[in-house]
Amino acid sequence: MEKSKGNPLALLPFVIFLVLFLGTGIISGDFNKMPVIVAILIAAGVALAMNQKESLNNKVETFCKGAGHPNIILMVIIFLLAGAFSEVAKGMGAVESTVNLTLSILPPNLLIVGLFVIGCFISLSMGTSMGTIVALAPIGVGISHQTDISMALSMAAVIGGAMFGDNLSIISDTTIAAVRTQNTKMRDKFKTNFFIVLPAAIVTIIILAFVSTGGHAEVTQHHFNILETLPYLAVLIAALSGVNVMIVLAGGIIFAGAIGLFNGSYHLLGLLQKIGDGVASMQTMAMLAILIGGTVEIIRYNGGIDYLLYIVTRKIKSKKGAEFSIAGLVSLTDLCTANNTIAIIITGPLAKNISDQYQIDPRKSASLLDLFSCCWQGIIPYGAQLLAAAGLASISPVSIMVYNFYPILIGICGIIAIMIGFPRLSPRKKQAKLEAKETKNKA
Structure with missing residues (x-):
């Protein structure tokens, strides 16, 4: 049966979104000039205005169907x-204590390696590359001021560690988006993804140790409270144990809040205010997921998704080719949007169609989406991560690119993983039987 070639004109809203977002950034030199939510609102308006054969009521209904898809709504709640x-x-105080705890046990001659390792741990626990960079970049600046270590190298180590957790953390918005769009489990995606990027982390540590040899400084005493590090540790252990991510996060909020009340960081109303602030900080991302979900559904209804699938898959002759197409799709989208979460949300439905058609395990497709989007996000000089680190260090983001070892290496590891079919995943049917057996045993 011949594949539907779809309708290329249906992709116009997506093209407009990229032109508005990317074009404004190139012209102005600031990729934050055009609010991404405004760009997607305009694209959604164009999508609703297209296909005059359909009534506006039907198009709005189609939009709402995509925006209110269970995967989208669950993603929003998790965000x-x-x-x-x-x-x-x-x-x-969990961030400060966790950072200081790690700094206190690091030997002075491994400060840059330590920055990377701390960044890996913090970002894995916090689930945010930007939060990790903001927490660690000042420490990296201080290290460079006290030693002969390049400021760009210090910032690259921080960014590398930040992207480690952005790619793997169970509370990272990129990971959440990848898992939800590919309909797999957080724990399974973590295991698959971890084995792909582990060699990149090890090689990065070796490279950083080599290039920073000889640079060290006297480190002052860092004060920390073990109790304050427990929420991150508890969330990480619970997530890796297979506990539902919503329960993990809700429990983490309660646990961290209880410690905050105990140590005097919060009073009850202050705690509630912090919870509200945290929810508010993710509202834009939640709205983006909803608007993109609706827009993609209209594009799909008008034949745009079929056209993209036809273009991307017409020369695919193997599962490896399909995996490379998923990697290419999310890479190109991230280069255009400079936001890895948005790149995954946009390309996720396409990747799911490709993985279903070519029988790619959803654990692998989710890992490829997350891995390659984080790879490019940690490299591009106009991405938020490099811009934030460069701003805090008062250097050019381009100077950091030379030392971006980890983001480059995870891209290389991703390519190798596709070529050699790594990791060897158990068949989905076998996996389902094992999970059913585990559930029966628990009952």
Whole structure:
């Protein structure tokens, strides 16, 4: 049966979105000039105005069907809970204590390696690359001021660690988006993704140790409270144990809040305010997910998704080719939008169609989406991560690119993983039987 070639004109809203967002950034030199939510609102308006054969009521109904898809709504709820946990944990001192704890046990001659390792741990716990960069960049600046270590190298180590957790953390918005769009489990995606990027992390540590040899400084005493590090640790352990992510995040909020009340960081109303602030911090991302979901559904209804699938898959002859197409789709979208979460939300439905058609395990497709979007997000000089680090260090983001070892290496590892079919995943049917057996045993 011949594949539907779809309708290329249906992609016009997506093209307009990219032109508005990317074009404004190129012309102005500031990719924050055009609010991404405004760009997607305009694109959604264009999508609703197209296909005059359909009534406006039908098009609005189609839009709402996509915007209100169970995966989108669940993603929104998880985004809001993740924001609340992050804000509550930060407010009760978890970030500062966790950073200082790690700094206290690092030997002075491994400060840059330590920055990367700390960044990996913090970002894995916090689920945010930007939060990790804001927490660690000042420390990296201080290290460079006290040693002969390049400021750009320090910032690259921070960014590399930040992207480690952005790619893997169970409360990272990129991970949430990848898991939800591919309809897989957080724990399974983590395991698959971790084995792909682990060699990149090890090689990065070796490279950083080599290039920073000889640079060290006297480190002052860092004060920390073990109790304040427990919320991150509890969330990480619970998530890896297979507990539902909503329960993990809700429990993390309660646990961090209880410690905050105990140590005097919060009073009850202050805690509630922090929860509200955390939810509010994710509202834009939640609205983006809803608007993109609706717009993509109209594009799909008008034949745009079929056309993209036809273009991307027409020369695919194997599962490896399909995996490379998923990697290419999300990479191109991230280069255009400079936002890895948005790139995953946009390309996720396409990747799901490709993975279903070519029988790619959803654990692998989710890992590829997250891995390659984070790879490019950690490299591009106009991305928020490099801009934030460069701003805090008062250097050019381009100077950091030379030392972006980890983002480059995860891209290389991703390519190798596709070529050699790594990791070897158990068949989905076998996996389903094992999960059913586990559920029966628990009952």
